[in-house]
Amino acid sequence: MPHSTDPRVLHYHDCADVGLALVTESRRQGFDWDYLSAQDVIPIRPANPLASKLLTARTLVRNNRRVAAAEIVHxxxxMVVPILRSIYMPKRPYFLTLHGTDIRxxxxxxxxxxxxxxxxDDAIKVYYTNLDTRENAETARADAEYMPAFIDPSRLxxxxxxxxxIIFLSRWEDNKGASANIQLAAELARLLPHVTLEGLDWGRYAPQARAAGVRLLPRMSHGDYARWVASGTIGIGxxxxxxxxxxxEAMATGLPVAVLGSxxxxxxxxxxPPTLEGTLSEVVEQIVLCLDDPAGYAAALNAKDWVLDHHLPGPYVEKLQAEYRSALSR
Structure with missing residues (x-):
């Protein structure tokens, strides 16, 4: 519930739409947090030098005004904190969420x-969103807390x-396990010639994925991506x-998802996360069986309910708001 001492909060920059999900939910709960996207904070520069300088000036003026209007910045x-703490910005206490590459x-x-x-060190409180960065995050800041990435079911x-x-859900990059998934694709293409393998034409190893038998689709809007994912039989994470x-997001649609490893x-x-997982041979075997009864496997996994229980922003908004209030009172 909104409180008379609620501070004015600005979520600054974003990764994987975590900030956007929190801000959207805050407005549902009546808190009305402000938001500057990654593009707002670090816009793509035009090639023309004059146009680039004008964009820089406009960005600085707008962002300065939005930071000045806030009492707390999240x-x-x-890596965007030095911009926030530059001599051109009003000084505001800030919370920090570590999103992966910064701490990893x-x-x-x-x-x-x-x-x-x-x-x-200078943040009031620190969160991390990727479980593989827990050790680094807690070494850098002993009181760092886990806060998951969020989804918005209304966008699915x-x-x-x-x-x-079979839909490959990620881009073809090292940090997404592309080499292992290309091996999986090649094995699926060999065993299941009647099954269509699809993925995005995105990432350094996309040509190798195509050569392994994956039909590559161009990058698309989030809405088109969500519809494409929901049209599959099985997703590969x-x-x-x-x-x-x-x-x-794929699991939240009800789609059964298979993932190599654990x-x-x-x-x-x-x-x-409830997925079909294991070694290459174990995952392939489960995919083959799942193709015969995808609805049955989806029901057994019950991944949709797990995601909705663990990756919605609602429970975190009120918790954050209480922490923002506490920080401002101090």
Missing amino acids: AHYA THWANPAMRPTVQACI SPWSQQSNR QANPMLGVSEF RIPRPDDGSV
């Missing part, structure tokens, strides 16, 4: 660690259970010990 991604790669780099650590399409289409928004348990309740 920054998403450590930049903080781990000895040359960059002092900069990232300073951003972490219902699963249509079309037959014989990134070959990593943790999943991302793409997988959680997942890291959540620190709050020890649960893992």
Whole structure:
């Protein structure tokens, strides 16, 4: 419930729409947090030097005004904090969510660690969204807390259970386990020539995915992506010990999802996303069986309910608002 002492909050920058999901939900709950997207904070520069300078000036004026209007800023991604703390910006206390590369790669780099650590040290509170970064996050900040990536079910399409289409959900990059998924694709193409394999034409290893038998579709809007995912029989997630928004959105439609390897348990309740998982041969065997009864496998996994229980922003908004109030009172 809104409170008379609610601070004016700005969510600054974003990754995987976590900030957007929180802000959208805050408005449903009556808090009306403000929001600057990643594009708002770091816009794509036009090639024309004059146009680029004008864009920089407009961005600085607008963002300065929005930060000045806030009493608390919640920054998403450590590497944008130096922009927030520059001499051109009004100084505001800030919360920080670590989204992956900042704590996984930049903080781990000895040359960059002092900069990232300073951003972490100066934050009122720190959260991390990727389970594989827990050790780094808690080493950098002992009181760092897990806050998951969020989905918005209203942006998804219902699963249509079309037959014989396997959807690869992630782009073809190292950090998404592309090499392992290309091996999986090649094996599926060999064993299931009557089944269509589809993925996005996105990522360094997209040509290898095509050569392995995956039909590649152009990058698309989120709405088109959601409809495409919901039209599949089975989804293939990134070959990593943790999943991302793409997988959680697919699971929330009802689509059964298969993933190579195993997942890291959540620190709050020890649960893992309900997927078809295991070694290459184990996952292939489960996919073959799932193709005969996708609805039955989806019901057995019950992944949709798990995602809706674990990856909606509602419970976190009120918790954050209480922490914002506490920070402002101090």
